Amino acid sequence: MKKIKTQLSDDDIKYLAILSRLSLKTDEIGNLKSKLSETIEYINNLQKLNTENILPTASVVNMKNVVFQDGVPNKRRLKSSEALKNAKNKTEKFFVIKKRVI
Amino acid sequence: MNLIGKSVTELRNLIKSKKVSKGEVWDFFVKRVEKYNKKLNAFLTIGEIKNLDNDGELAGVPVAIKDNFCTKGLRTTASSKVLDNFIPPYSATVVKKLEGAGSVILGKTNMDAWAHGSSTETSAYGSSKNPWDLSRTPGGSSGGSAVAVSAYLSPYAIGSETAGSIKQPAAWSGVIGLKPTYGRVSRYGLISMASSTDCPGPLTVSVEDAALILKVLAGKDEFDATTSQVEVKDYPKLMKEKRKFTIGISDEFLAGVDEDIKKAFFKVKSDLEKMGHRFKKVSLLSPEYSISVYTILQRAEVASNLSRFDGVRYGNTREFFGEEAKRRVMLGNYVLSYGYYDAYYKKAQKVRTLIVDDFKRAFKDVDLILTPTTPMTALKLGEWEKYPFFGEKMDVLNEPIAIAGLPAIDFPVGLDRKGLPIGLQLTGNYFKEDEVLNAAYQLEKETEFYQVIKKGFKKWR
Numbered sequence: 106m107k108k109i110k111t112q113l114s115d116d117d118i119k120y121l122a123i124l125s126r127l128s129l130k131t132d133e134i135g136n137l138k139s140k141l142s143e144t145i146e147y148i149n150n151l152q153k154l155n156t157e158n159i160l161p162t163a164s165v166v167n168m169k170n171v172v173f174q175d176g177v178p179n180k181r182r183l184k185s186s187e188a189l190k191n192a193k194n195k196t197e198k199f200f201v202i203k204k205r206v207i
Numbered sequence: 208m209n210l211i212g213k214s215v216t217e218l219r220n221l222i223k224s225k226k227v228s229k230g231e232v233w234d235f236f237v238k239r240v241e242k243y244n245k246k247l248n249a250f251l252t253i254g255e256i257k258n259l260d261n262d263g264e265l266a267g268v269p270v271a272i273k274d275n276f277c278t279k280g281l282r283t284t285a286s287s288k289v290l291d292n293f294i295p296p297y298s299a300t301v302v303k304k305l306e307g308a309g310s311v312i313l314g315k316t317n318m319d320a321w322a323h324g325s326s327t328e329t330s331a332y333g334s335s336k337n338p339w340d341l342s343r344t345p346g347g348s349s350g351g352s353a354v355a356v357s358a359y360l361s362p363y364a365i366g367s368e369t370a371g372s373i374k375q376p377a378a379w380s381g382v383i384g385l386k387p388t389y390g391r392v393s394r395y396g397l398i399s400m401a402s403s404t405d406c407p408g409p410l411t412v413s414v415e416d417a418a419l420i421l422k423v424l425a426g427k428d429e430f431d432a433t434t435s436q437v438e439v440k441d442y443p444k445l446m447k448e449k450r451k452f453t454i455g456i457s458d459e460f461l462a463g464v465d466e467d468i469k470k471a472f473f474k475v476k477s478d479l480e481k482m483g484h485r486f487k488k489v490s491l492l493s494p495e496y497s498i499s500v501y502t503i504l505q506r507a508e509v510a511s512n513l514s515r516f517d518g519v520r521y522g523n524t525r526e527f528f529g530e531e532a533k534r535r536v537m538l539g540n541y542v543l544s545y546g547y548y549d550a551y552y553k554k555a556q557k558v559r560t561l562i563v564d565d566f567k568r569a570f571k572d573v574d575l576i577l578t579p580t581t582p583m584t585a586l587k588l589g590e591w592e593k594y595p596f597f598g599e600k601m602d603v604l605n606e607p608i609a610i611a612g613l614p615a616i617d618f619p620v621g622l623d624r625k626g627l628p629i630g631l632q633l634t635g636n637y638f639k640e641d642e643v644l645n646a647a648y649q650l651e652k653e654t655e656f657y658q659v660i661k662k663g664f665k666k667w668r
Contacts, residue, residue: 161556191521
């Protein structure tokens, strides 16, 4: 059995925060580090089970290729006025976001 | 008219025969909410009386909806400050179906933020209180829904379950909770937690009500590709057929369970035997592994599902996430990231296969499986901090069932030495909600669930 690292470092936490688009305060890091390490330690019990030749399950419902039919009107579509209603920052017909590319 | 404790079926019949008007029913429940909600914190938002000219199966019956179901025009927060001011532009399919059948939304109920938890204590709006003991949690994440039914602030409620979030609060609050087969009820408009196990279901005061509500909710939904084509059954009718079942019991699901709960379990077993049902031992994989499978898959799906909350189209920015949500998103991204994907995410998916096969094997021998719903009864508020991994541990007996996507019903079977409700659950094979309901209904007729639900109402006259 391959030994997997279970203790996270401060840098691991900071990196995960970036991947998760979360901004952390410095005093949050210690707590997150100990709690996440504790969880990772526990979930490693799965390594005890032999899963050779076992296929992964992504969904328990046996369905294949459920697709939306072309030409059928999409009843879910919202009017732009409805879709924009909850946005804080908008122009007439668009959501406004911060500039991403310089 | 004093309506306390009336089931949905009774209320509906009173309304249909004009013994009571829809307006009177509405006023009765709104007054109860006004009187008791400060103490219980079950509701976050109160609805408006409408839908009065509808003559459907649930005409005029109020319903409490968990606050992670979108309700058009009515604030929906998922108990997080990220959605503090979110007014959905559309309703969830579940909500549409209930309104289509004539129900009126009484209000939106408190929950763990994003359904992350088993006590409502991660709610940004404060914990709900257990109607049996205000110093205790009602369980969660559908805690507000369980409280609303337990204290009869609403005749029924809708919850959602990812792993235990309907049945665990139902058990701790002493009411009935039904989690259908995954894909039986549409998730469209339900704010996603873990999409591969999320499942809406009712919390009720009678098994008949659970059957009735399921019949309204179940079915293929063109807006949710994971809903099943399997035909919807006439649950209220099938529930009443005289049937004898072979019921499985598993030692693995009794390990670490509180003595009072075990005692109640064997009492119910002997009652069911007297009623003519047979018992048989089944061997299942230890739920300890399900904790890990569930934790990995759920965190991964949470990381993906919560990525849409960017504050651009609706809601506040990601700064508003609470601690629990942050932790889950980060662990999700960890198990999905390069170098760990195979060791965690893929491994968990493979063990999920083992768990599914395990149940399939068991259901070749038995029709139903009887287990406790929780390893202990309701904990004190704040006590969760003592338990690392609190939610997962409290839902240890629900996780295997949820991972496999099976239907199960929780019902109360007595009180422990502290006077708190004990819940057991019957799990059935895929799409065998009719059998699960049938057996629960037989037990209800025979024992009235040991008077637990009625005793609960007495505290909130």
